[in-house]
Amino acid sequence: MSDQVLIFDTSLRDGEQALAASLSFKEKLQIALTLEKLGVDVMEVGFPISSPGDFESVKNIASIIKNSTVCGLARALEKDIDAAYQALKDAANYRIHCFIATSDIHVKEKLHKDFDAIVDMAVKAIKYARNRAPDVEFSCEDAGRTPIDHLCRIVEAAIDAGAQTINIPDTVGYTLPYEFGSIIETLFNRVPNIDKARISVHCHNDLGMATANSLSAVLKGARQIECTVNGIGERAGNCSLEEVVMAMKTRSSYMNVHTNINCKEIAHASQIVSQICNMPVPANKAIVGANAFSHSSGIHQDGVLKNRDTYEIITPESVGFNTNNLNLTARSGRHVIAHRLSLLGYKEGSYDLDNVYTRFKELADLKGQVFDYDLEALLFFSQIQEEPEQFKLEYLTVLSGGKNVIPTASLKMRIGDEVVSYATTGNGPVDAVYQAIYHLTGYADDIKLEKYDIKSKGEGKDALGQVDIIVNYKGKVFHGMGLATDIIQSSAFAMIHACNSIYRSNLIALEKQKHHDIEFVNKSCELGNKP
Ligand code: KIV
Ligand code: ZN
Numbered sequence: 001m002s003d004q005v006l007i008f009d010t011s012l013r014d015g016e017q018a019l020a021a022s023l024s025f026k027e028k029l030q031i032a033l034t035l036e037k038l039g040v041d042v043m044e045v046g047f048p049i050s051s052p053g054d055f056e057s058v059k060n061i062a063s064i065i066k067n068s069t070v071c072g073l074a075r076a077l078e079k080d081i082d083a084a085y086q087a088l089k090d091a092a093n094y095r096i097h098c099f100i101a102t103s104d105i106h107v108k109e110k111l112h113k114d115f116d117a118i119v120d121m122a123v124k125a126i127k128y129a130r131n132r133a134p135d136v137e138f139s140c141e142d143a144g145r146t147p148i149d150h151l152c153r154i155v156e157a158a159i160d161a162g163a164q165t166i167n168i169p170d171t172v173g174y175t176l177p178y179e180f181g182s183i184i185e186t187l188f189n190r191v192p193n194i195d196k197a198r199i200s201v202h203c204h205n206d207l208g209m210a211t212a213n214s215l216s217a218v219l220k221g222a223r224q225i226e227c228t229v230n231g232i233g234e235r236a237g238n239c240s241l242e243e244v245v246m247a248m249k250t251r252s253s254y255m256n257v258h259t260n261i262n263c264k265e266i267a268h269a270s271q272i273v274s275q276i277c278n279m280p281v282p283a284n285k286a287i288v289g290a291n292a293f294s295h296s297s298g299i300h301q302d303g304v305l306k307n308r309d310t311y312e313i314i315t316p317e318s319v320g321f322n323t324n325n326l327n328l329t330a331r332s333g334r335h336v337i338a339h340r341l342s343l344l345g346y347k348e349g350s351y352d353l354d355n356v357y358t359r360f361k362e363l364a365d366l367k368g369q370v371f372d373y374d375l376e377a378l379l380f381f382s383q384i385q386e387e388p389e390q391f392k393l394e395y396l397t398v399l400s401g402g403k404n405v406i407p408t409a410s411l412k413m414r415i416g417d418e419v420v421s422y423a424t425t426g427n428g429p430v431d432a433v434y435q436a437i438y439h440l441t442g443y444a445d446d447i448k449l450e451k452y453d454i455k456s457k458g459e460g461k462d463a464l465g466q467v468d469i470i471v472n473y474k475g476k477v478f479h480g481m482g483l484a485t486d487i488i489q490s491s492a493f494a495m496i497h498a499c500n501s502i503y504r505s506n507l508i509a510l511e512k513q514k515h516h517d518i519e520f521v522n523k524s525c526e527l528g529n530k531p
Pocket of ligand 1: 014099139140141142167169170171172202204
C-alpha cells in the first residue's frame with residue numbers, strides 16, 4: 001500500500017501576497033471553494049494579523065469550507081497566534097501555522113537575535129498555539145540555508161513542544177534536488193523524535209527547482225507538499241500543485257506514494273486561479289499550459305496518430321481538459337447551461353436551474369461571454385450574500401475619430417441607489433471614459449492608471465475584447481477586468497470593476513475599527529516583513 005502525501009495549498013497566502021493587486025473576499029472564496037473541490041488536504045488562506053481584510057477573509061472562508069483543513073499563518077508571536085485563532089476558531093477543521101526564520105543570515109540580519117533565542121521563541125509559540133488549536137504546524141523559514149545542526153536542533157525542540165507538522169521551506173529557492181533530499185534524509189536520521197511529526201516541504205522556484213526539490217524530499221520521507229495552483233507565489237513562485245500531483249500520479253510505481261487530489265479538477269482550478277488572479281498561464285507550462293498536450297513536429301504527430309503513448313505520458317482528459325469550446329453568451333439556452341454545469345460536476349437537480357439561468361442571462365448581457373468560473377460563481381453565491389456593487393454602468397456613448405474631433409464620453413452610472421451622469425473629453429476615447437468615471441466615483445484626485453492591457457478572447461466575429469487594468473489608489477493597487485465585443489465598453493467595465501474593489505477596500509478599512517483589540521502589522525513588523 002502506498003503512503004499518502006498531503007497537499008497543502010498556499011495559493012491564497014503565499015500566492016496571493018505576490019499578486020499585483022490583492023483579491024476581494026468574493027474572489028478568495030471562489031478560489032477556496034475550487035480548492036475544496038480539487039481535494040486539497042489543507043488550504044492556507046491568509047495571514048490574519050497582516051490586515052483587517054486578511055483577517056475577515058480568513059474568518060469567512062473558515063466558516064464555509066468543510067472538507068479541507070483551513071490554515072492561517074502566524075509569526076512566532078502571541079499576538080499573531082491570537083489573531084489566527086480568532087479568525088479560524090469557527091472552522092470545521094483548522095490549523096495554525098507558526099514560523100520563524102532559522103538561517104544565519106535571517107537570524108542575524110533580519111531578526112537581530114542569536115539562535116538560542118530563536119529556539120526559545122519557537123518553543124513558546126508552539127506551546128501557546130497548541131493551547132488554542134488542535135493542529136499546529138511549525139516552519140523554519142529559510143531552512144534550505146540553515147546550518148544542518150541548527151535545523152536538527154530546532155526541529156527536535158518544535159516536535160517536543162507539540163507541533164504535529166514540521167515544514168522545511170526552501171524560502172529562496174536556493175537548493176538543488178539531491179541536496180534538498182539530503183537535508184530531509186539527515187533530519188530523519190538525526191532527529192530522535194522525528195517519527196512524532198509529519199515532515200512537510202515548501203519550495204520556491206527561483207532556480208526552477210521547486211517541483212524537483214519537493215519530489216526529492218518525498219523520496220526521502222516528506223509526507224506533505226506545500227504548493228500553489230499554477231505555481232503562483234513570491235518572486236518566481238512556489239512549487240506548482242499540478243506538477244507535483246501529476247508527477248506523483250504518473251510515477252506512482254517509482255515513488256510509491258499517492259495524493260487525495262481529484263486530478264480531473266486540475267485544469268478547471270488552473271483556469272479559475274489564472275482568471276481571478278490575472279496571472280496568465282504560459283503556453284508551455286507543464287500540465288496546464290495551452291501547448292502542454294499539443295504535438296507540433298510531423299514525427300510526433302505521426303507517432304501520436306499511431307499510438308498516443310508514443311509521445312503522451314498523461315492525457316488532457318486525465319487533468320480535466322475537455323474539447324468543449326462552445327461559447328456561453330446571451331444566446332445560449334438553458335440546456336447548454338445545464339450541460340456545461342454537468343461537465344463542471346454539478347448534477348441537474350442539485351441546483352435551481354431557473355434561478356441560475358435568469359442570473360446567467362443578466363450576466364451574459366453585461367459581460368458578453370460567460371466563463372466557467374462565472375457560472376460557478378452564480379451557483380456558489382446564490383446562498384451567500386453578494387458583496388455590494390456600488391458602481392454600475394447604465395449608459396455610455398463616445399464620440400471620437402476623424403480630423404479635429406476631440407474625444408468625448410457621456411456616461412450614466414448607478415452609484416448606490418442614485419443615477420448620475422457626466423460628459424467630458426480626454427486625449428483618446430478610453431481616456432475620456434476614464435475621466436468621466438473618475439469624476440462620478442469621486443476618486444479623481446487619488447486614482448492613477450498604471451497598466452492597461454487588451455487581448456482578444458474567442459475567434460472570428462464572436463471574439464470579445466478583454467481589458468485588464470491595474471490602478472493605483474492611495475498607494476494600493478487594484479485589478480479591473482472588462483469583457484465585451486466593444487473595446488471601449490470593455491475598458492469602461494474594467495475601470496468600474498477596479499472602482500468597486502476600491503470601494504470595498506475602503507469599507508474594509510472602516511471594519512478595522514471593529515477589531516481594535518488586534519494590532520494589525522501591515523508592512524512593517526519587528527520580526528521583518530510579511531513572509
Ligand atoms: O517561503 C517561506 O519560507 C514561507 C514560510 C512562511 C513557510 O512562505
Ligand atoms: Zn513561501
